[in-house]
Amino acid sequence: MSADNRFLKAVTKLNELTQDKQLKWEKEDDTNSITYGTENIVDVAYYAVCGDRRLRLYELKYRDYPDAPWETMTVLEFVDSHNKSEWVFPENPATRHLLESVRYNTSKVDDFINELLDDVPR
Amino acid sequence: MPSTSLGVESPVKDMGYHEYLADVGGYASILGLMISVWVLINLRRIRNQFLFQARFPALRKAIGSHSNTISELLNSFPSSASDIEVELERCSRNLKNLKGKVTGTTRQSVRILIKQINYMTKPFTEQSKADIRKVYVGLTGLETDLKNLTEDQKWRTE
Numbered sequence: 299m300s301a302d303n304r305f306l307k308a309v310t311k312l313n314e315l316t317q318d319k320q321l322k323w324e325k326e327d328d329t330n331s332i333t334y335g336t337e338n339i340v341d342v343a344y345y346a347v348c349g350d351r352r353l354r355l356y357e358l359k360y361r362d363y364p365d366a367p368w369e370t371m372t373v374l375e376f377v378d379s380h381n382k383s384e385w386v387f388p389e390n391p392a393t394r395h396l397l398e399s400v401r402y403n404t405s406k407v408d409d410f411i412n413e414l415l416d417d418v419p420r
Numbered sequence: 421m422p423s424t425s426l427g428v429e430s431p432v433k434d435m436g437y438h439e440y441l442a443d444v445g446g447y448a449s450i451l452g453l454m455i456s457v458w459v460l461i462n463l464r465r466i467r468n469q470f471l472f473q474a475r476f477p478a479l480r481k482a483i484g485s486h487s488n489t490i491s492e493l494l495n496s497f498p499s500s501a502s503d504i505e506v507e508l509e510r511c512s513r514n515l516k517n518l519k520g521k522v523t524g525t526t527r528q529s530v531r532i533l534i535k536q537i538n539y540m541t542k543p544f545t546e547q548s549k550a551d552i553r554k555v556y557v558g559l560t561g562l563e564t565d566l567k568n569l570t571e572d573q574k575w576r577t578e
Contacts, residue, residue: 303561306561307557310553310556310560317497391484391487391488391560391563392560395488398491399494407495
């Protein structure tokens, strides 16, 4: 199995654990430490502990030079106990899917829809 | 035209000349056939390349969209089971279309994915989740392969 494939499978496994609610992610609005010293934008970051590793996931908005259009990329990385990046997973489509699943679960979409549908008189 | 010193054409020499012409004609025909085959192969290659350039980006986008949608729908499984079924059916059609446009290991991956989708037991239940995930992983891998293929193609045509 190629290295790319191994990373892809690892990220899809994280997605599976997230969707099955076995991996809990915490939302963090303070993202200054990620973008410090750059003009990059990170609205929110998500943290989780998997085994003995701490993971961080976020969408990074960046541009290559001042007048260039803004672009986005999804970043999944290992961080230390001080939230300093240790290693970034190579970018692949599964990372974006993982971020969607994390957003879905941390926003408790299922609970909201279930409550809403249970309350609606039939 | 070959002739004797008396001005009468020699049938022996004439025959040799005709044989020579026939040989040249034969070689020319073989060469012509080879050129025709070469032109045919190149025309086919250009046609495939044109088809690839025209349809491939849209198909690549569609495959990305299918894997994205399936991943999203898995969040609300099993209530989204019927939606996943519809999405996989659409995906299968696009995969069949893509199969004719790719070669080698990518074609093999597409073939395996079509088979996996076809052999799934429907309607989906909680037990189908693992199979759906397997297809999702395959689609995400294929998306990466197609992205690399697009990059390679850029170098081939430049």
